Amino acid sequence: MVLAVLGGGVGGKVRQRGRSDREPGALRQWLLGPRPRGGRRLWWLAGAVVGVAGLLTWALWPSSAPEPLARQYGEATACLLTDEHGVTGAEAAAVWAGMREASEATLTKVQFLEVDGPQTVDNAKTYLASLVQSRCDLVLAVGAGPVSAVDAEAKRFPNARFALVGGGTAAPNVSLVDATTPQSVRENVRAVVAAVKPAAQ
Numbered sequence: 001m002v003l004a005v006l007g008g009g010v011g012g013k014v015r016q017r018g019r020s021d022r023e024p025g026a027l028r029q030w031l032l033g034p035r036p037r038g039g040r041r042l043w044w045l046a047g048a049v050v051g052v053a054g055l056l057t058w059a060l061w062p063s064s065a066p067e068p069l070a071r072q073y074g075e076a077t078a079c080l081l082t083d084e085h086g087v088t089g090a091e092a093a094a095v096w097a098g099m100r101e102a103s104e105a106t107l108t109k110v111q112f113l114e115v116d117g118p119q120t121v122d123n124a125k126t127y128l129a130s131l132v133q134s135r136c137d138l139v140l141a142v143g144a145g146p147v148s149a150v151d152a153e154a155k156r157f158p159n160a161r162f163a164l165v166g167g168g169t170a171a172p173n174v175s176l177v178d179a180t181t182p183q184s185v186r187e188n189v190r191a192v193v194a195a196v197k198p199a200a201q
Contacts, residue, residue, distance in 0.1 A: 075198040078102070079136035080112035081128055081150075083119055083143035087112055092142045094182040095165050098189030099140070106194050111136075115145055124149035132160045138196045140177075140189065142166060150174065163192050 078099055083089065087096035092112075099110040113131055115124045124145035131139050141150045142165040150162050154174050166179040177188045 074107045074109070076106075076137050076196045077109040077111070077135070077198075078138045078140065078193045078196050079131045079134070080110070081124070081131060081139060081141045081143075081146040082112060082114045083145055084114055084116060085143075086114040089143070090182070091166055091179065091185065094185040095140060095142050095177075095189050098186040099193050101186070102190045102193035105190075106196075108193055108196055110193065115143075119143075119145045121145060121148045121152060125153055128153055132157050137161065137198055138163060138193065140165060140192075141168070163189075165189070 080087070080092070080095060080099060082092045085092065087093055096110075096112060099112075102108060103110045113127055115127045117123055128139070128141070128146070128149045138161050139150070140163045141147045144167075147164050147166065147168045150164055151168050151174075154160075154162055154171050158173060160173060162174045163177050164174060165177045165185060168174065168176060170176050175192070177185065177192060179185050
């Protein structure tokens, strides 16, 4: 009786141990699935890994297309002198738009400088001299202070060329730009800047 109980217990343990040795573990069972399915989950996982590897290879593969080159500007430079509002003022905005259009078409370099501080002629003269000394091939001026500064100083810089928008006095080295409408300002400035040639060295 005792032996029967022991034998049954031992036999039960042996049968349980034998069954766990034959059955797959949790990870293996998830990968392989039930035996009758023939390992479909393993194939599914392998396919997913291959797909991800393919996507990464495609995404990280170096492009054969050349990178866009930086714009190569010419030697001519046109500069704009404005009041304290810079190129956001109504008149200056139209002038700057025309300058940028000319730059895109002819590769002329364009830049602007605003008069900071008191909007007086004397203060504007300082900024005007800075542009002339920086070898701008054409200096455009818009606004009361900048235009008056060019009127007062143009004779001091006979080799410099100026263009005044919305006022001023014409001179041998000073031209006037029609400012009837913002559109006319834009078109006329574009033409003036497009015709700029680098000064002789």
